[in-house]
Amino acid sequence: MEPFEVHILGCGSALPTTRHNASSQVVRIGNKLFMIDCGEGTQLQLRRGHIHFSFINHIFISHLHGDHCFGLIGLISTFGLLGRTAPLHIYADRKLEELLQPQIDFYCKGMNYPVFFHHIDATRHEVIFEDNTITVETLPQNHRIPCCGFLFKEKPKRRHLIGDAVNYYNIPIYMRQAIKDGADFITPEGETIPNCRLTKDADPSRSYAYCSDTLPCPGNCEYIKDVDLLYHEATFADSEQARAKSTHHSTAREAAKIAKEAGAKRLAIGHYSSRYDDSSTLQQEANELFPGTECADEGMVFSI
Amino acid sequence: MEPFEVHILGCGSALPTTRHNASSQVVRIGNKLFMIDCGEGTQLQLRRGHIHFSFINHIFISHLHGDHCFGLIGLISTFGLLGRTAPLHIYADRKLEELLQPQIDFYCKGMNYPVFFHHIDATRHEVIFEDNTITVETLPQNHRIPCCGFLFKEKPKRRHLIGDAVNYYNIPIYMRQAIKDGADFITPEGETIPNCRLTKDADPSRSYAYCSDTLPCPGNCEYIKDVDLLYHEATFADSEQARAKSTHHSTAREAAKIAKEAGAKRLAIGHYSSRYDDSSTLQQEANELFPGTECADEGMVFSI
Numbered sequence: 001m002e003p004f005e006v007h008i009l010g011c012g013s014a015l016p017t018t019r020h021n022a023s024s025q026v027v028r029i030g031n032k033l034f035m036i037d038c039g040e041g042t043q044l045q046l047r048r049g050h051i052h053f054s055f056i057n058h059i060f061i062s063h064l065h066g067d068h069c070f071g072l073i074g075l076i077s078t079f080g081l082l083g084r085t086a087p088l089h090i091y092a093d094r095k096l097e098e099l100l101q102p103q104i105d106f107y108c109k110g111m112n113y114p115v116f117f118h119h120i121d122a123t124r125h126e127v128i129f130e131d132n133t134i135t136v137e138t139l140p141q142n143h144r145i146p147c148c149g150f151l152f153k154e155k156p157k158r159r160h161l162i163g164d165a166v167n168y169y170n171i172p173i174y175m176r177q178a179i180k181d182g183a184d185f186i187t188p189e190g191e192t193i194p195n196c197r198l199t200k201d202a203d204p205s206r207s208y209a210y211c212s213d214t215l216p217c218p219g220n221c222e223y224i225k226d227v228d229l230l231y232h233e234a235t236f237a238d239s240e241q242a243r244a245k246s247t248h249h250s251t252a253r254e255a256a257k258i259a260k261e262a263g264a265k266r267l268a269i270g271h272y273s274s275r276y277d278d279s280s281t282l283q284q285e286a287n288e289l290f291p292g293t294e295c296a297d298e299g300m301v302f303s304i
Numbered sequence: 305m306e307p308f309e310v311h312i313l314g315c316g317s318a319l320p321t322t323r324h325n326a327s328s329q330v331v332r333i334g335n336k337l338f339m340i341d342c343g344e345g346t347q348l349q350l351r352r353g354h355i356h357f358s359f360i361n362h363i364f365i366s367h368l369h370g371d372h373c374f375g376l377i378g379l380i381s382t383f384g385l386l387g388r389t390a391p392l393h394i395y396a397d398r399k400l401e402e403l404l405q406p407q408i409d410f411y412c413k414g415m416n417y418p419v420f421f422h423h424i425d426a427t428r429h430e431v432i433f434e435d436n437t438i439t440v441e442t443l444p445q446n447h448r449i450p451c452c453g454f455l456f457k458e459k460p461k462r463r464h465l466i467g468d469a470v471n472y473y474n475i476p477i478y479m480r481q482a483i484k485d486g487a488d489f490i491t492p493e494g495e496t497i498p499n500c501r502l503t504k505d506a507d508p509s510r511s512y513a514y515c516s517d518t519l520p521c522p523g524n525c526e527y528i529k530d531v532d533l534l535y536h537e538a539t540f541a542d543s544e545q546a547r548a549k550s551t552h553h554s555t556a557r558e559a560a561k562i563a564k565e566a567g568a569k570r571l572a573i574g575h576y577s578s579r580y581d582d583s584s585t586l587q588q589e590a591n592e593l594f595p596g597t598e599c600a601d602e603g604m605v606f607s608i
Contacts, residue, residue: 014385016378018351040378041345047322066381066411074320074344077370081318099407106403107370 002030004154004206004304006229009045011270011296013213013235013249014067016040020272021298022067025231026051027152027208029134035059036150036210042071043078049299053082058129060136061092062212063122063147069096073103080111087114091128091136093146094119122146125223139223141214143248149211151224159199169193206304209264212271215245216254221262228304230264231296233271237281240273252282256290270296306334308458308510308608310533313349315574315600317517317539317553318371320344324576325602326371329535330355331456331512333438339363340454340514346375347382353603357386362433364440365396366516367426367451373400377407384415391418395432395440397450398423426450429527443527445518447552453515455528463503473497510608513568516575519549520558525566532608534568535600537575541585544577556586560594574600 005028012020022039026046033055035042046053061069072090079088090096097117104115120128122140129136132155139149158180166176171185179185185193209224211217212233224230234252236244244251250258252269259267267290272279279295286293294302309332316324326343330350337359339346350357357379365373376394383392394400401421408419424432426444433440436459443453462484470480475489483489489497513528515521516537528534538556540548548555554562556573563571571594576583583599590597598606 015382016348016351018348021348040375041348044320044322044325044345047320064411066378070378070381070411071344074370074374077374078319095410099410102406103403106399107368107374 001203004029004208006208006231006268006302006304007049007051008270008296008298008300008302009042009049010037010039010298011272012039012067013271013273014065015274016067017274019277020274021045022071023062023212023271024071025210026056029152029154031055032057032131032134034136034152037062037068037212038071038075039067040070040074043075045298046075053079054084054086056088057086058089058091060129060150061090061096061120062141062149062210063143063145064093064095064099065145065213068213072096072100073107076100076104076115077108077111079113080108084111084113087116089116089118091118091120093122120148122148125220137223139209139211139220140217141211142217143213143215147213149209149214149220151207151209151227153207154205156205157202159195159202161199162197165193165198169198171198208304209262211255211258213249215248216250216258218258218261221258224262224264226263226265228264229266229268229302230259230262231268231270232258234269234282234286235271235273237276238285240275252286252293253289256286256288256293259290259293264290266292266294266302268294268296268302305507308333308512310512310535310572310606310608311353311355312574312600312602312604312606313346313353314343314602315576316343316371317575317577318369319578320371321578323581324578325349326374327366327516327575328375329514330360333456333458335359336361336435336438338440338456341366341372341516342375342379343371344374344378347379349602350379357383358388358390360392361390362393362440363395364433364454365394365400365424366445366453366514367447367449368397368399368403369449369517372517376400376404377411380404380408380419381412381415383417384412388415388417391420393420393422395422395424397426424452426452429524441527443513443515443524444521445515446521447517447519451517453513453518453524455511455513455531457511458509460509461506463499463506465503466501469497469502473502475502512608513566515559515562517553519552520554520562522562522565525562528566528568530567530569532568533570533572533606534563534566535572535574535606536562538573538586538590539575539577541580542589544579556590556597557593560590560592560597563594563597568594570596570598570606572598572600572606
C-alpha cells in the first residue's frame with residue numbers, strides 16, 4: 001500500500017516552549033503532502049524532518065489563533081525564495097486572506113507562484129478538497145473563535161486482479177479496469193465469470209481525523225466513525241477541567257471519550273499546555289478510557 | 305562595571321536552516337534588554353537563552369525583509385499571553401505599523417499592553433532612542449530596501465570618588481555628585497582641592513554597532529569610530545563577490561575592511577548564507593584584514 005503518514009511538526013499549544021513547537025502536521029498520502037496548521041517555526045520543522053517543501057500544495061488552517069498560523073508568511077516567503085512555481089492553496093477562515101495578502105504583497109514581491117485562498121465555513125461539515133484518491137472534510141469544532149477539524153479519507157480503491165485468473169481467462173487489457181471496478185467477465189464463448197473469481201478485495205480506504213482546538217464535540221463522532229487514526233487535542237489534565245471548559249479546550253480524558261465513541265482505531269493526543277513538563281499524566285488519563293493512547297511529539301510519524 | 309552584552313539569537317540569512325536561525329539579537333546593558341531584529345522563531349530562541357521576556361521594552365528593526373521581522377507577531381502575542389502590561393516600543397520603517405497593526409488588532413485581542421511604533425528614516429543618521437545611560441543611533445545602510453544599522457553607546461559616566469580623599473577632606477554627601485561630575489572641592493577654610501585629587505577616571509563608555517544587511521558603507525566609519533564591538537553582516541565569501549554586490553550584501557572581507565577602517569576593537573560576523581556549512585571560510589577571509597574576527601553563533605554572548 002502507498003504510505004499514509006502523519007508527521008508531527010509541532011504539538012504544543014499557545015505558548016511555545018523548548019519542548020514543543022506550535023501546531024503543525026504534514027499528512028503524506030502517496031507522494032502528496034498536505035499541511036495542517038502552520039504555527040511559527042513550521043518551516044524549520046520541515047527542514048528538521050527532511051520533508052520536501054515543494055510537494056506541499058495544500059495547507060489547511062483549523063482556526064486563526066497565532067499558534068496555528070503565524071508560520072504561514074515565513075513558509076510562503078521561503079517557497080518563493082526557493083523558486084517555487086506551483087500554486088499554493090490555503091484553506092482557512094476568510095479573515096486570513098485579508099490579513100495575509102497584504103503581507104504577501106509586501107514581503108514576497110517578485111515571487112513566481114500564486115497563492116489561492118479557499119474560504120472555510122467552520123460551522124459546516126463539508127468536503128473542501130477532493131482529488132482522484134482522497135477527500136478532505138471539515139469537522140466543526142467548538143472553540144472560542146470559528147474553528148474546524150479535518151477528516152482525510154481515501155476514496156474507495158479498485159479491487160486487485162488475480163493474476164492466475166487473468167491469465168487463465170486471457171482477459172484483454174482494455175477490460176481490466178472495468179473488472180477492477182467490479183464488472184464480471186464474459187468470455188468469447190458467452191460464459192459469465194463472476195467478478196469474485198477474478199479479483200481480490202481492494203485495499204481498505206484509510207482515514208485520519210484532526211481535531212484541534214475544541215471542547216469535546218460528540219456530534220462529530222458520526223463523521224469520524226471507525227477512523228483509523230484520530231489526533232485530538234488534549235490541552236489539559238483532569239485537574240484543569242474547569243480551565244479546559246473556560247478556554248474551550250479538551251482534557252485528555254475527553255479526547256479519549258470522543259475516540260471511544262467514534263470507534264477510532266487509534267488515538268494520538270497533542271496540543272499540550274505549556275504547564276506540563278511531559279505528557280505522562282495526560283496519557284495515563286486518556287488510557288483509562290482509550291487504552292493504547294499515543295502521545296504526539298515533534299518528529300514522530302504515525303503510519304496508518 | 306554593569307554588564308554590556310550582545311546575545312545572538314539568530315545569525316542566519318534569508319533561508320533559515322537547521323544550523324542558523326533568522327536574525328535577532330538582544331543587547332543587555334545593565335538590567336535593560338534591547339532587541340535588534342526579530343526573525344521567525346525569535347521567541348523560542350529567547351526561551352532557549354533563558355532571557356527574560358518582560359525586560360524587553362524596545363525592539364529595533366533594521367529593515368522589512370522577513371528574516372528580520374517575521375517573529376514580531378508571535379513575540380507580541382506571547383507577551384500578551386504572559387500578562388504583560390508594560391508598553392512595547394518598536395522602531396522600524398513606517399510600513400511595519402501598517403502591516404502589523406491589523407494583525408495585532410485581530411490576533412491579540414484583549415492584551416493588556418500598548419505597542420508603540422516609532423518610524424525610522426533609514427536614510428538618516430540620528431539618535432532614535434535615549435535614556436539616562438545610553439543612546440541608540442541609526443546607521444544608514446545600502447540594501448535593496450530601506451535599511452539601517454544601530455549604534456548603541458553608553459553616555460559618559462561619572463568619575464569615581466576616591467574613598468580616602470572623601471574621608472580626609474570630610475566631603476559632605478550633598479556635594480559628592482557635583483564632584484563626580486568634575487567639580488573641585490572648596491574646604492570650609494577656603495582651600496580649593498582640585499578634582500583630580502578627589503576622583504579617579506570614570507569607567508569608559510562602551511559602544512556596540514550592528515550593521516546588517518548592507519553593501520559596505522564606509523560612510524558609517526566616522527560614526528562607529530573605535531567602537532568596542534562591531535557586528536557586521538558577512539553573507540558571502542570572496543567567491544560570491546558578484547552575488548554579494550547584486551543582492552546588496554557584504555563579503556566577510558568587506559566586513560573586515562569596514563571594521564579596520566572604523567578602528568573597531570572587535571569584529572563579529574554573521575548573517576551567513578545558507579550555502580555555507582560552517583563559517584570557517586568566512587572567518588579566514590575576514591581574519592586576513594582583521595585578525596581575531598569572531599563568528600557569531602546562536603547562543604553566543606559577546607561581553608563588551
